[in-house]
Amino acid sequence: MRALILFVLWLPCAAGASSLDALKNFMQQTTSVRARFAQIIVDKNLRKLQQATGTMQFQRPGKFRWEYEKPYEQVIVGDGTRLWIYDKDLNQVTVRKLEQAIGGSPAALLAGSSEIEKNYTLTSIGIQEGLDWVEAVPRTQDTAFEKVRLGFGAAGLEAMELRDQFGQITVIRFSGLERNPRLSPELFRFVPPKGADVISE
Numbered sequence: 001m002r003a004l005i006l007f008v009l010w011l012p013c014a015a016g017a018s019s020l021d022a023l024k025n026f027m028q029q030t031t032s033v034r035a036r037f038a039q040i041i042v043d044k045n046l047r048k049l050q051q052a053t054g055t056m057q058f059q060r061p062g063k064f065r066w067e068y069e070k071p072y073e074q075v076i077v078g079d080g081t082r083l084w085i086y087d088k089d090l091n092q093v094t095v096r097k098l099e100q101a102i103g104g105s106p107a108a109l110l111a112g113s114s115e116i117e118k119n120y121t122l123t124s125i126g127i128q129e130g131l132d133w134v135e136a137v138p139r140t141q142d143t144a145f146e147k148v149r150l151g152f153g154a155a156g157l158e159a160m161e162l163r164d165q166f167g168q169i170t171v172i173r174f175s176g177l178e179r180n181p182r183l184s185p186e187l188f189r190f191v192p193p194k195g196a197d198v199i200s201e
Contacts, residue, residue: 019132019152020124032059035177044167062098063188077190084190093192096201125149131158
């Protein structure tokens with residue numbers, strides 16, 4: 001599958017709270033989120049590799065839907081049990097067990113249980129570029145990312161950065177983020193399109 005796929009979900013913050021308090025409050029008080037995103041991936045030399053835009057929605061615990069609109073269409077759905085990845089151009093669906101696909105990942109961090117500190121070491125790293133940042137480092141080594149940074153501003157969560165094992169950095173900017181919207185259960189059900197190749201892992 002294309003490298004653009006990321007199993008990540010995001011959050012708003014409480015106004016006036018520190019970044020750590022905002023993250024912990026979110027885990028306790030937010031059940032769903034809807035937002036638009038713009039995503040850029042750069043290599044360790046900060047050379048741009050990929051750029052994309054789309055929408056994301058999630059319903060805790062464990063259900064989410066990412067839709068990439070540009071430069072190509074792709075849908076990622078977590079239904080609570082399985083993870084579905086649909087590449088429209090290839091007409092191909094990849095399906096795997098959700099816990100195996102995202103265990104310990106940013107998606108599990110934000111869409112999973114409220115016991116965030118069980119799987120991540122959290123550190124407030126202060127204000128940089130006008131945002132108040134939290135850094136989350138996985139406690140286990142078998143994750144796709146070395147660390148995740150979440151930047152909070154006046155509008156709530158405004159940015160997220162993910163650094164992988166190869167030094168690549170994914171930078172995500174959010175807009176129009178809604179906290180606790182009413183979401184249809186149908187968003188988190190996926191039926192492979194007729195004629196699509198389905199690959200189980």
